[in-house]
Amino acid sequence: MYDFAYHKASSAADAASKAKGKSDAKFMAGGQTLIPTLKQRLAKPSDVIDLGGASDLKGISAAGGAVTIGAMATHAAVAGSADAKKAIPALAALAEGIGDPQVRNRGTIGGSVANNDPAADYPAAVLGLGATVHTDQRQIAADAFFVSVFETALKPGEVITKVSFPVPQKAAYMKFPSPASRYAMIGVFVAKTAQGARVAVTGAGNGVIRMKSMEAALDKNWSPAALDGVKVPAGTCNGDIHGTPEYRAHLITVMAKRAVAAAG
Amino acid sequence: MPQVSLTVNGRPVKVEVEGRTLLVQVLREKLGLTGTHVGCDTSQCGACVVHVDGKSAKACTLLAAQLEGASVTTIEGVAGADGKMHPMQEAFRDNHGLQCGFCTPGMVMSAIDLAKTNPDASEHEIREWLEGNICRCTGYHNIVKSIQAGSAAMRAAK
Structure with missing residues (x-):
């Protein structure tokens, strides 16, 4: 690991002010x-600003038809939250399936969403539920947030404060984990909302994407069978040593059907 | 160099660290607590699992600087003051829950956290919980038996 200057922020505003003027600060x-990335020398920030002490970024609440999760809420906290489990059980279940128990005790929703790993789980829920990402400067709709591999609409120095998820009528997330890394080979989040069906896929390509062909089919008929005729073009997906684009495209339909079945 | 004050196994310690110093480096290299192992160094194997403020975490994936004021428990800190082994340690010995022993400290620390959060975990729940603890010797069978026995002993001791 290259060395860096370490700073502890006491709030989102404090973090933003500490990042100002630094050549390459990282939250x-x-x-x-981030720590595994630093260990592999894949990143060389000048400064690391730790949000762990920012008390205004914690907390989970359900009110007004939405579940709002503070950016520093851990995966374990979301998985165990009575509010999240009651309002959007699919979201709590997704959190329960990230990494392993030790990672879930430390990893956070804000970190996952800001990092936008193309195989991460949370982006599928954020996009699949049409959530809103709140930052210290503005609110960003999920459809405008995820840009490309490890790239989001966040500007340098912008801090995610919370994510609010509208409560759907039904939802479920199904993933097919890589047998080695346990990251999603393909993960599909489906939601039936008052505005229509939403289907978000992680692991396929350069970040989470919506599968509009499936949404249209589910709008007509919310059932696994409705997706039988919906073929995903292989060009939608990346290929690597774990699977070809054709394999991943096939998996999208399989996992989407399982998700719809699980949502009921 | 910044200083970090934390509590390790009930003892207050103050150590000098760089920003990049990992918790596991502090434990092993500065405090001589070599029971916490480094296996993969990529947050996957779980040989470095310790408890931070009562919850299991991977000491290879925490910066020491993050832990100002935190309370850390390592495998050296779970036995009683009289030297009597923790019920989970006893269970691993009684059930032959190890072969080479390299993964064992992390297994035991992870298992104690499970027994606290889910005191009567099913075999399936135990196997799921061990997602982040890799053993290359045992095939996990006796580890699962050990955790079942250790959890039962912890329940009985309450």
């Missing part, structure tokens, strides 16, 4: 991706 939430 650290739970550190469960």
Whole structure:
């Protein structure tokens, strides 16, 4: 690991002010991706600003038809939250399936969403539920937030404060984990909302994407069978040593059907 | 160099660290607590699992600087003051829950956290919980038996 200057922020505003004027500052939430990245010397920030002490970024609440999760809420906290489990059980279940128990005790929703790993789980829920990402400067709709591999609409120095998820009528997330890394080969989040069906896929390509062909089919008929005729073009997906684009495209339909079945 | 004050196994310690110093480096290299192992160094194997403020975490994936004021428990800190082994340690010995022993400290620390959060975990729940603890010797069978026995002993001791 290259060395860096370490700073502890006491709030989102404090973090933003500490990042000002630094040549290459990086915010650290739970550190469960950032620290391994630093260890492999894939990043060389001048400064690491730790959000762990920012008390205004914690907390989970359900009110007004939405579940709002503070950016520093850990995956374990979301998985165990009575409010989240009651309002959007699919979201709590997704959190329960991230990494392993130790990673879930430290990793956070804000970190996962800001990092936008193309195989991460949370982006599928954020996009699949049409959530809103709140920052210290503005609110960003999920459809405008995820840009490309490890790239989001966040500007340098912008801090995610919370994510609010509208409560759907039904939802479920199904993933097919890589047998080695346990990251999603393909993960599909489906939601039936008052505005229509939403289907978000992680692991396929350069970040989470919506599968509009499936949404249209589910709008007509919310059932696994409705997706039988919906073929995903292989060009939608990346290929690597774990699977070809054709394999991943096939998996999208399989996992989407399982998710719809699980949502009921 | 910044200083970090934390509590390790009930003892207050103050150590000098760089920003990049990992908790596991402090434990092993500065405090001589070599029971916490480094296996993969990529947050996957779980040989470095310790408890931070009562919850299991991977000491290879935490910066020491993050832990100002925190309370850390390592495998050296779970036995009683009289030297009597923790019920989970006893269970691993009684059930032959190890072969080479390299993963064992992390297994035991992870298992104690499970027994606290889910005191009567099923075999399936135990196997799921061990997602982040890799053993290359045992095939996990006796580890699961050990955790079942250790959890039962912890329940009985309450």
